Amino acid sequence: MNPSRLLSKIIVKIARxxxxxxxxxxxxxxxxxxxxxxxxxxxxxxxxxxxxxxELFIRQKKYIEFYExxxxxxxxxxxxxxxxxxxxxGYVYQIKGKxxxxxxxxxxxxxxxxxxxxxLYLSPKDYHRFHVPIDLEIVKATYIPGELMPVKxxxxxxxxxFPKNKRIVLRCKDKKDRYFYFVAVGAMIVGKIYLNxxxxxxxxxxxxxxxxxxEPIKLKKGDELGRFEFGSSILLFFGPEHFKYLNQKExxxxxxxxxxxx
Numbered sequence: 001m002n003p004s005r006l007l008s009k010i011i012v013k014i015a016r017x018x019x020x021x022x023x024x025x026x027x028x029x030x031x032x033x034x035x036x037x038x039x040x041x042x043x044x045x046x047x048x049x050x051x052x053x054x055e056l057f058i059r060q061k062k063y064i065e066f067y068e069x070x071x072x073x074x075x076x077x078x079x080x081x082x083x084x085x086x087x088x089x090g091y092v093y094q095i096k097g098k099x100x101x102x103x104x105x106x107x108x109x110x111x112x113x114x115x116x117x118x119x120l121y122l123s124p125k126d127y128h129r130f131h132v133p134i135d136l137e138i139v140k141a142t143y144i145p146g147e148l149m150p151v152k153x154x155x156x157x158x159x160x161x162f163p164k165n166k167r168i169v170l171r172c173k174d175k176k177d178r179y180f181y182f183v184a185v186g187a188m189i190v191g192k193i194y195l196n197x198x199x200x201x202x203x204x205x206x207x208x209x210x211x212x213x214x215e216p217i218k219l220k221k222g223d224e225l226g227r228f229e230f231g232s233s234i235l236l237f238f239g240p241e242h243f244k245y246l247n248q249k250e251x252x253x254x255x256x257x258x259x260x261x262x
Contacts, residue, residue, distance in 0.1 A: 041061055061254070073257075135221050143201060
């Protein structure tokens, strides 16, 4: 087992262990204080009510507002936008100064050249559940085993990570029958990527494993799509002449407007 996977396995084990209540309460409070988390946004508000640190990681928000316009694409998560831009000659940026080919990330033809990409980083303090960014149909899900290297921006500036890390690629279709891609990237400490619509995707596989849906999985904007444990990244890819980026903020909350399809 490589060092990143071993460390992740140890930390996940600790995070899932319920300690005696006074100790667990102290651990949870220290975590909340260290990451400056506003618990008034969550249910329950009291850190001591969470039986494990993992329960605190995947806490639920009291309320999320999703823009109703069908053409508006919203942020699937509380995130930092670490890179966005046009897809040129099959290349996209992981972060400024670090680019890679889409074919290294997604192991099949996508026809995304000339389209647009958005990279969202979820830090350890963020809400760890992620939601459907626009009404969609999932036609294919691909599990790709890999490393569990850190995805925090300071590390991404040093090394190409996204095409090497464990990830799940969702091939989706919008209401205008055009394909786009939702990629959930694992990271150090993130032992699992949970997707709610197919239990098979909660397993770990030793090779690239694809599930195709003859009857597409239909989801509405705002539906809970899945969750990470601790922090990770979500990558969105839209085809050419398909998407207009509207966001002007560096940090977005789940439900904030990212752009629109046309």
